[in-house]
């Protein structure tokens with residue numbers, strides 16, 4: 001099992017991904033990696049308003065919420081937090097609460113932006 005990912009910025013996703021690398025395309029709002037359980041299935045997720053919350057601090061990437069690969073045979077479920085793979089169930093209550101708060105805040109802002117845009121019309 002992979003415990004830590006190395007972030008690599010790309011414009012478009014390479015066709016073949018390497019294990020242990022988190023490919024990030026901010027242009028296309030896509031993040032790709034191979035399943036860290038070792039099954040090496042390709043996982044692509046959308047980031048931004050329509051997808052996962054992407055946070056990058058000093059080159060360390062956090063995605064919210066967790067990644068649950070229910071369509072894969074391995075059914076892996078994990079979080080990516082500061083480039084590290086945190087297998088679900090491996091969290092402290094404090095960390096879960098922290099993530100929850102930032103998600104609520106983001107949704108609130110998103111809907112506020114939407115209503116502001118409507119008012120302009």
Ligand SMILES: [Zn+2]
Pocket residue numbers: 035036037038039040041072074075076
């Ligand atoms: Zn897997």
